[in-house]
Amino acid sequence: MELKSRILDLKIDGEKAILSDEVARSLGVCHGNRVRVSGKTGSATTFIALTSEIVGDDEVGLVSDFSDKIGVVEGDLVELTPTGRPNSANYVRKKIYGEFLSREEMFELIKDIANRNLSNYELSALVTAVSIRDMSMDEVQWMTEAMVEYGDSLEFTEYPIVDKHSIGGVPGNKITLLIVPIVAAAGLYIPKTSSRAITGAAGTADIMEVLAPVKFTAEEIYQITKQVGAAIVWGGATHIAPADDEIIRAEYPLALDPVSILIASVLAKKIAVGADKVVIDIPVGDGTKIEDRKEGSKLARDFIEIGERLDMEIECAITYGGSPIGRAVGPALEAREALKALEGKETPKSLIEKSCSLSGMLFEMAGTSSKDEGTEKARELLKNGKPLEKFKEIIEAQGGNPDITSEDIEIGQHKETLTAPSEGYVTSVNNKSIVNIARALGSPSDKKAGLEICKKGGDEVCKGDPLIHMYAEEKWKLKEGMKEAKKHFPLRVEGIVLERIPEL
Numbered sequence: 291m292e293l294k295s296r297i298l299d300l301k302i303d304g305e306k307a308i309l310s311d312e313v314a315r316s317l318g319v320c321h322g323n324r325v326r327v328s329g330k331t332g333s334a335t336t337f338i339a340l341t342s343e344i345v346g347d348d349e350v351g352l353v354s355d356f357s358d359k360i361g362v363v364e365g366d367l368v369e370l371t372p373t374g375r376p377n378s379a380n381y382v383r384k385k386i387y388g389e390f391l392s393r394e395e396m397f398e399l400i401k402d403i404a405n406r407n408l409s410n411y412e413l414s415a416l417v418t419a420v421s422i423r424d425m426s427m428d429e430v431q432w433m434t435e436a437m438v439e440y441g442d443s444l445e446f447t448e449y450p451i452v453d454k455h456s457i458g459g460v461p462g463n464k465i466t467l468l469i470v471p472i473v474a475a476a477g478l479y480i481p482k483t484s485s486r487a488i489t490g491a492a493g494t495a496d497i498m499e500v501l502a503p504v505k506f507t508a509e510e511i512y513q514i515t516k517q518v519g520a521a522i523v524w525g526g527a528t529h530i531a532p533a534d535d536e537i538i539r540a541e542y543p544l545a546l547d548p549v550s551i552l553i554a555s556v557l558a559k560k561i562a563v564g565a566d567k568v569v570i571d572i573p574v575g576d577g578t579k580i581e582d583r584k585e586g587s588k589l590a591r592d593f594i595e596i597g598e599r600l601d602m603e604i605e606c607a608i609t610y611g612g613s614p615i616g617r618a619v620g621p622a623l624e625a626r627e628a629l630k631a632l633e634g635k636e637t638p639k640s641l642i643e644k645s646c647s648l649s650g651m652l653f654e655m656a657g658t659s660s661k662d663e664g665t666e667k668a669r670e671l672l673k674n675g676k677p678l679e680k681f682k683e684i685i686e687a688q689g690g691n692p693d694i695t696s697e698d699i700e701i702g703q704h705k706e707t708l709t710a711p712s713e714g715y716v717t718s719v720n721n722k723s724i725v726n727i728a729r730a731l732g733s734p735s736d737k738k739a740g741l742e743i744c745k746k747g748g749d750e751v752c753k754g755d756p757l758i759h760m761y762a763e764e765k766w767k768l769k770e771g772m773k774e775a776k777k778h779f780p781l782r783v784e785g786i787v788l789e790r791i792p793e794l
């Protein structure tokens with residue numbers, strides 16, 4: 291069908307051709323189908339979005355980056371031909387029905403994901419299918435290899451290259467901002483790529499972005515690491531394992547992160563940066579991705595097995611994740627808490643302990659400290675301030691301000707406090723409610739939004755004591771955060787006698 295082009299100066303991922311309902315009906319296509327658009331000098335395939343509000347029945351709206359690509363300008367006539375699904379869409383259907391993919395099929399699937407040939411619907415279906423059906427260890431291995439294959443890699447010549455990664459799922463887990471400078475301060479290379487938030491309120495890339503840019507090419511990450519020994523960047527901005535970030539974009543709105551995709555997601559990034567010694571943090575506990583410790587050990591064994599198959603030494607730390615790490619949740623608040631810890635200021639012990647233990651594991655794996663002495667070495671380093679200096683070097687190398695202090699970090703101007711409804715003891719802090727409140731406040735896209743937990747498990751409270759300070763960049767979001775907190779109260783405050791049997 292021939293249609294007149296209307297160029298739309300928009301930025302949309304995915305659907306780049308906009309049709310009226312009438313045109314879609316006569317072409318026999320619906321929202322999310324694929325269509326080939328051919329102009330005088332070029333042609334390409336894209337997805338369709340429908341709206342009769344923007345385009346007429348003799349027109350096709352083309353998003354400008356797409357029209358540029360095929361050399362079409364406003365008013366040009368273009369030919370539209372509906373195209374079928376790629377083979378890889380059928381592999382998604384296979385996963386829905388619980389079938390296993392061959393190596394070739396997995397590579398084709400991941401290649402199409404990296405090249406954005408699958409629609410958002412198909413990606414969501416894949417994530418949902420794998421959440422229910424899981425994948426075999428062979429499939430996990432092939433997915434990891436394919437993610438690396440269809441992306442850029444770093445090629446270091448000196449080893450070891452160490453790395454750490456958390457599977458996420460526990461709010462406030464800003465430990466990467468401590469571990470990377472601690473480890474690099476001891477002279478090890480650690481080119482750390484992180485994702486943005488997946489199920490949480492702030493991923494490491496979101497937090498680091500408060501202090502410095504995080505979008506770099508693979509070559510730039512290599513150069514920064516050679517220069518200062520470390521980097522903390524967003525994996526999704528590089529062309530490192532690009533399929534991973536495409537999948538994460540489908541996971542985020544569903545708050546789903548199935549473990550088999552998670553293993554591939556984490557390890558592909560580690561392999562692509564050339565890491566040969568890796569520590570994986572597996573937080574377990576109520577409201578995390580892995581609620582049960584046994585399940586955590588099984589995941590650790592799976593990580594180690596895939597690591598062995600791919601020539602990478604992996605050790606896992608099963609860590610306590612039943613309540614948030616530290617007190618701050620949200621990009622700017624977490625950046626401030628991490629910086630405070632590096633500055634040697636008063637910060638929650640659990641944050642320091644977790645960061646030093648995992649850094650210590652890396653020291654022992656790399657052979658820079660003997661067994662059982664790694665954690666102590668990390669503590670000593672932290673005390674003598676070298677990691678703070680190293681962190682400033684990293685910030686500067688990434689284009690941020692190295693002179694920034696924790697006090698300079700701005701927090702959302704709208705503030706409200708959630709107070710204790712009764713006297714008693716805090717018996718638990720609910721991870722999921724904390725994340726939902728922080729997201730309602732605007733985190734992670736509003737960097738200054740988030741919350742500070744004043745009381746944690748075991749703390750005694752009087753009626754009216756502050757429990758959580760909430761911060762937002764916009765007033766209406768503060769109200770949303772408060773509404774969320776009242777709907778699902780994030781802390782349990784109880785008396786020491788929880789129940790009396792028989793009741794009075």
Ligand SMILES: O=P(O)(O)OC[C@H]1O[C@H](OP(=O)(O)O)[C@H](O)[C@@H]1O
Nearest residue numbers: 456458459484485488489490493494
């Ligand atoms: O949003 P949820 O799913 O909680 O966690 C995702 C976070 O966990 C990992 O942290 P790191 O890079 O090891 O610090 C990821 O890179 C990401 O930043």
Ligand SMILES: Nc1ccnc(=O)[nH]1
Nearest residue numbers: 456457458485552555
């Ligand atoms: N699925 C994932 C969980 C945590 N980190 C990642 O990079 N990916």
